[in-house]
Amino acid sequence: MIRRLFLLFAGVAGILSEGCVKETYDMNKLSKEVHLSPVIALSAIKGDVSLSDIVKSNDTIVFGLDKLVKIVFREDSIVDIKMADFYNLSNILNLNRAYTLGDLVIDPFQSQTSFTLNEITLGLSSALRNQFVAADDGSLHLFPAFPAVTLAEKALANFVNFETAVFRSGYLDITVKNNLTAPLNGASVKIFNTLGHSQIGSDVPIPAIPAGQSRTVSVDLADMTVTNSLRAVLILSGSTGTTSPVLISLNSSNVQLTVAGRDLKVKSGRVVLPQQAVTSFQGKDTVTFNPGGGLELDEISTLSGNMDYRIVSASPVKVTLNIKLPTVRTSGVQVTETVAVNPNSTKTGTIPVNNTLFDLGSDVMHPYNRVPMENTLTVTSDGSLVSFNSTDAITTSLKLTNPVYDYLKGYFGQNSCVIASDSIKTGFNEIMNNITGSFVIADPVMRINYSNSFALPVQLTFNAFGKKNPETVNLGYSPLILEYPAAPAEKKITSSFSVDKSNSAISPLISMPPEYLVYSGNAKMNPAGNNGLRDSYVFGNSSLTASIEMEIPMNFRTSNLQFADTVDNFLKNNNTNDDNAIKPEDFKLLRVDLKAENGFPLGISVKMSLFDSTTGMIKSTVDATDIIKAAPIDTDGKAKGATVTATSIEFNADFFRSINKSDRIIFRFSLRTSEEGAKDVKIYSDYRIKFNAALVLKSDMNLK
């Protein structure tokens, strides 16, 4: 039994192990073709963005308050005119005057001498003298008559207030007093300068002089030279004596001679000049401002500055000059200045004119550019003898320096300033090189923003044209008068003017679109000339600045605006030795499932072509027409909802096979606004697009 069973098992085992070989698998011939071809689908990208997320508001792209998007090109300082460009007001006052001192007064002087009866009788005959001697006994006697007699020359006491003087005017009063007890028939006096013994004038006749009385005769000193040391000669014409006895005293009785100068004005000499106003100086003058350029200034207000003066004295006397400008007031107070100048010296100084108002129109005959000046000049020799000459003079200069003007009022001429030709590069050409088709910008605006602190009419001529070689389109904008501040209360005004389709050809200019915007122009003051009112103002910091701002509201339409660009084939694998398991040709399918919820009134189509530049052939093209459709719009061109587009873009095996046969990729984007581009659409910053894209990829990965 056991044996039978064992044989049974052995038999079965033998059959099983050898009997039923079904297949032979020669693993030495195992195929190396090991492929994996899964279809991978993955949501690759997504987004939910508004235009304001994509593009930030900046200097160029501006979101309006209504969220309308505008493209703005700005160019600052297309006009930058300052005061100095028109006027040089730094040196409008430069006054020079020379003042001659002229004839000056000196104090009166006087000297006297006397001749005793004894001296008189010495010139008589001996007999006659003896009578007088005899009668000098203390008793009364008849005074004897005597004849003319020339008395001996006598020196007068020196004068102290001059040493020598040539008089312009004045008198020398010669007085003879008869202190005798008998009348004199008259006399004659001769006055000599001691130096040179030159006679002053001619003999001075003195009429009869009763006893005890005096007689004075004046000598005109004009043009006479007098020294301070004089001598006198008295010639008595005799006496008739008395008929009644009188006391005769030889030593007590005399004839007295007095010489006195008065009303003296000297032309020159060495004199002591008492303090006195120079009368030759008229005291009134006019300061003339010279702003140049036909300016007629009525008023100047300075915030700060100085009037510098320089006084040069070529005189031996001490000079004091007082300057007064009645119509120039500093903080409401008249401007005055007193300057003392030592003999033969120079004095400089400064009169501040901070917060000072100059009234240059007070002269009714010449109501601009002038202010009156009232001066006084006093001199003195301070008690010393000085060598004076009436031609001595002082020179004065007055200059307005470092003025900082608050304002100037008046008429400011017809100055012009040229706005140099310049251009704004729009950058459109870089885009437009690859763009075909047309689009129309509906409502562009060029705005000139300016700031003007010239309170006077300024006419701005603004010339501009768009240039896209060789085409040009002129802006065609007429000159305009800029707004100006209502001075003096208003010192500056900021304003703008717009160049739009109503007053220019800007719409066709922008729709070119231009590569460059070329502009030039000029600014002219007072284009209507002088109306005589002189009521315009400019300020110390007056300027006219202007910037240009090209504002292009995104309000346009296009039906087939195409953008094409050719780039290197970035998909191509140039490494032939690349052992990467996945190669482009391994892709059997790449599908991009794009779903977009587009709130923009713009639709996009895309074409992508693989191009072989060697043969000039397009190898494969993927066409994604209407990949994103435009949103519907309302009557105003604003998107009123969103359009949902679901598109599948398939890159098939043919495309992938062509990748390495192409060296370039051509992209073509077509843009079309809503309603097939028949209506203008507006772009707002809150437009949104929500999208997601999934990739479905089937590759054939060779894993060998």
Place this chain on the structure above:
Amino acid sequence: MIRQTRFLLIILLAASSMGASAQSRQVSYFMNIPQNHLANPAFKPSNSVYIGLPGMSGISISINNNFLKFSNIFMKGQTNDSVLTFLHPDFNVDDFLSTTRDKNSIEPQLSVPVLSVGFAAGKDGYFSLDIIDRVDGNIVLPGDLFVLALKGNEGFAGSKIDLSSLRGDMKYYREAGFGYSRKITSRLRLGIKGKVLFGVAAASIKNNALSVTVKDDYSHIIDADFRVNIAAPLKVTKEANGDIKSIEFDDSVTDSPGKAIKYALGTENLGLGIDIGATYDVSDRFKVSAALTDVGYIKWKRDVNNLVSSNQFVFSGLDLSKVIGGTKTFDEVGKEMQDSLKNAFKLSDTNEPFTTGLPFGLTVGGSYNFTPSLSVGMLSYTRFIGKQVKEALTLSANANIGTSFSASLSYTAVNNSYDNIGAGLALRTGFFQFFILTDMIPFSWNKIVIDNGTIPLPVSFNTINLRLGMNLVFGNRVNEEHDKPIVTVE
């Protein structure tokens, strides 16, 4: 090198296409060999004493799966006798995928008896002592995983890629069991075996949720909630922020045989187990038996690392809103997405002890003896692996002639495979008993030619097991009046 790699690949693919049953329990159950008490502790060997030699008394290896066959992986080419893999362009992937299931399991098992001793005690009692090294693995791969790998995710649009059944459990432990069986009544015999389990190394994946929902727009929602428990000599290196940088095997444990042995004999990972069984003689010819085996657990404490991740991640594409807005670059957005994904499924590492249960089995059998030596039997073996239940039903014809010869021929339906013919043979010569068992005997073979050698592989099988060994047996009680083998008829 290429040749070696190819050879290895073929072996692995072939091995993975095999399946295993319950380690030849089905065939040995009705045979007269001492090892059948492993299937039911109430069984009493016919020998007074048996000794299983270390390493030689019943090495069992099995690999089974419920979805793959060799022919699903390799096919003959149309020309040149070439062999194509299932990834060849001419191979229809759908054919391959049609063989997969929702839950595709692979169960490698290995048991190596270190020592087996049994002896009779008194008139009705029998003691047994078994020390066995066991490797027990169970890997479940979701069917969607194969579809995802081979066909991609596009087909899942609008549905979910369900990976919740992904599971893995592998443990190496030593089992020391002491059993005792005794006849309770004239018809009833009970047996029990208590086991002390010494864990050596283990790794298990506890998958609470793992799925990828693919929406119509191809956005993905990834849900993951899983925990990987590892008790093994691993070195976990971390970044400064606590992120795991690398996990490497700790070579210091095995750099000398002494250390390796010491590690293998470690007692830190202790567990307990129990087998209970009963046999009942319904009549002189008809007997029934039942057993509950491998009920137990191991608590792993040594070299434990727990890698935990739980989160949901939604990938709906790179959000380009900020890229378009200019606030971020494309690279930054990509990096953010990458970081987000990385952080979403960041592994946290802890060192908490964990417990693994043993996959236990329920065996119910019955036999009918036509003669004292010939019988037929029917056996149901149900294995519970977590939530997974595996059932094998075996019909067998058995011949047990004295103590010298025992044979069994069986048919087993298991793992959705219904063409499994098994056989077992045991012969005793003197004190030596040799046996060989298999649950599946292939009737047709494929000849695999590699280089100059040939390997026969069954044409169609997904279950293979083989047990062979040798016992030292002493005494023979079959002829004794009160001590008869359960499967013999007096």
